[in-house]
Amino acid sequence: MLRQIYALLITFSLCFPAFAQEAPVGETDRSATGGATTLEDIMKRQEGLKVGNEFRSGLTGNPAAAKPTTEQLGTLGGASDPDLWRALRFDSADITTQIQHPAATVLIQDTGMWWLQFREGPLTTYGFGLILVTMGALVLFYLIRGRIRIDGERTGRTILRFKSIERFAHWLLAGSFILLGLTGVISLLGRQFLIPALGPEAFSTIAIGAKWIHNNVSWAFMLAIVMIFFLWVVHNLPHRSDIYWLRKGGGIFGGGHPPAKKFNAGQKFIFWSVIVLGGSISASGLSLLFPFELPMFAATFAKLNDFGIPQLIGLGELNTDLAPHTEMQYAQLWHSIVSFILFAIVIAHIYIGSVGMEGAYDAMGSGEVEEQWAREHHSLWVEEVKAKEAQAGRPS
Ligand code: HEM
Structure with a gap:
């Protein structure tokens, strides 16, 4: 039923794009992606439909309470550290590790594809x-x-x-x-x-x-x-x-x-x-x-x-x-x-x-x-x- 409604909405949006931008979007089943963006979301965005971001922002919890370093797989909340990620990507992050190994400090190698x-x-x-x-x-x-x-x-x-x-x-x-x-x-x-x-x-x-x-x-x-x-x-x-x-x-x-x-x-x-x-x-x-x-x-x-x-x-x-x-x-x-x-x-x-x-x-x-x-x-x-x-x- 939900799918049919979407199909109708998509068809409708193609006919009336201006109206479609404003169209409210219903609940999506995101269990397959563990709550993250689904293919359906992506398709909807491509159709010009507005997909709310609440399902993502709602998952970030309370930024102030987030303890990413102590809680494994914990969320950083609203905070992020682009400089750290960049340093990790380019192997210049100061990584303290017990492992004495030439490759130990390379956590991301993005040139291997x-x-x-x-x-x-x-x-x-x-x-x-x-x-x-x-x-x-x-x-x-x-x-x-x-x-x-x-x-x-x-x-x-x-x-x-x-x-x-x-x-x-x-x-x-x-x-x-x-x-x-x-x-x-x-x-x-x-x-x-x-x-x-x-x-x-x-x-x-x-x-x-x-x-x-x-x-x-x-x-x-x-x-x-x-x-x-x-x-x-x-x-x-x-x-x-x-x-x-x-x-x-x-x-x-x-x-x-x-x-x-x-x-x-x-x-x-x-x-x-x-x-x-x-x-x-x-x-x-x-x-x-x-x-x-x-x-x-x-x-x-x-x-x-x-x-x-x-x-x-x-x-x-x-x-x-x-x-x-x-x-x-x-x-x-x-x-x-x-x-x-x-x-x-x-x-x-x-x-x-x-x-x-x-x-x-x-x-x-x-x-x-x-x-x-x-x-x-x-x-x-x-x-x-x-x-x-x-x-x-x-x-x-
Ligand atoms: C499994 C099947 C193989 C057969 C039936 C075979 C047979 C032979 C024979 C009859 C000779 C002596 C030729 C002569 O009297 O002048 C020879 C020589 C030789 N074989 Fe093999 N061989 C085999 C595999 C290999 C492999 C896998 C290698 C190397 C990775 C190899 C390397 C050599 C070399 C370097 C010589 C001396 C140079 C030459 O005669 O071409 N053989 N082999």
């Missing part, structure tokens, strides 16, 4: 877009080129390519990276997709588990990066054969296999991507693991400004006065962006190390590869191995 919007929008869209495009390109490559086969006759002899410590480091790296990727995605997409799909209860259990795995497995990933760095760095230094290998496109589309040492130029790219991007993911990850303790972005931005890099690409000087929360937001974005890029690279690596190339998987499976495979893909390395064997007096 761009981060939230970027995280839920472009980061998710482009991140998964990159992964899908990479997978699509690999499917296309497989359809065009097919599996890269061992061209020559198999010899039946094998060569040791990776020792067990190397294989252990590789699988520690691979296993941890995949687990971190899966659990990271659960954190990234939880609020947007998993809560609506599974409900908050089920998601909470999954999220707690995912976070636990992500935080703890990160150490295995960092250890594996350090291990593969020391195990393989000498084999990944640039060599003049890399230039020829690259000029021949790795022989992927025919023209014979260009000679290569233990790792060819393509593999060196994978290695350095893992070291540099994986190292950067680890650094930003540590910053997230120990909130507010390891801020890195203000210092990095200052260095970049000194080198004039952001100015060169038209970004102007980067802001180096970052609130602790802004530091965390940059760390989160960087961590995710670099992870998506490394994942795309690693997906291509997984393809070539398994279905994409006959005989490749054995190198990381048993550690022993067919000699013919080795001669085709790493001829310079085979020569080195044979020379060493001859020196040691072992028959090949």
Whole structure:
């Protein structure tokens, strides 16, 4: 009934706006907002109707009797303190706190919305877009080129390519990276997709588990990066054969296999991507693991400004006065962006190390590869191995 009266009033007000300004407004049910402004009030104001303020002023009680500091959620009454609120907003309020923490004095961070919007929008869209495009390109490559086969006759002899410590480091790296990727995605997409799909209860259990795995497995990933760095760095230094290998496109589309040492130029790219991007993911990850303790972005931005890099690409000087929360937001974005890029690279690596190339998987499976495979893909390395064997007096 009340609604019908309102509808009539609104219709009437549209016909006779001057009259409507004066129209008395009846009682509104504000229980849904706990007595605060309702959508109905807002709509009425937009219609030009006068909405009384008594329901707000009536709630402020007796200003003189209000004790906001002692009574929790107490009302300030007619008194307010805009200077204090402004100081809180701009982190300059004198906050006495027991907590000795860099972020303890920031009670309001009003510059974080761009981060939230970027995280839920472009980061998710482009991140998964990159992964899908990479997978699509690999499917296309497989359809065009097919599996890269061992061209020559198999010899039946094998060569040791990776020792067990190397294989252990590789699988520690691979296993941890995949687990971190899966659990990271659960954190990234939880609020947007998993809560609506599974409900908050089920998601909470999954999220707690995912976070636990992500935080703890990160150490295995960092250890594996350090291990593969020391195990393989000498084999990944640039060599003049890399230039020829690259000029021949790795022989992927025919023209014979260009000679290569233990790792060819393509593999060196994978290695350095893992070291540099994986190292950067680890650094930003540590910053997230120990909130507010390891801020890195203000210092990095200052260095970049000194080198004039952001100015060169038209970004102007980067802001180096970052609130602790802004530091965390940059760390989160960087961590995710670099992870998506490394994942795309690693997906291509997984393809070539398994279905994409006959005989490749054995190198990381048993550690022993067919000699013919080795001669085709790493001829310079085979020569080195044979020379060493001859020196040691072992028959090949
Ligand atoms: C899970 C599936 C994976 C498979 C089947 C796989 C397979 C292989 C194989 C067969 C090799 C040796 C290639 C050769 O003999 O020359 C290799 C090397 C390597 N893998 Fe993996 N891998 C996997 C995951 C990963 C992941 C997740 C990473 C890093 C995050 C990674 C990093 C490396 C690196 C840096 C090398 C040495 C450089 C290279 O050969 O490209 N692998 N992998």
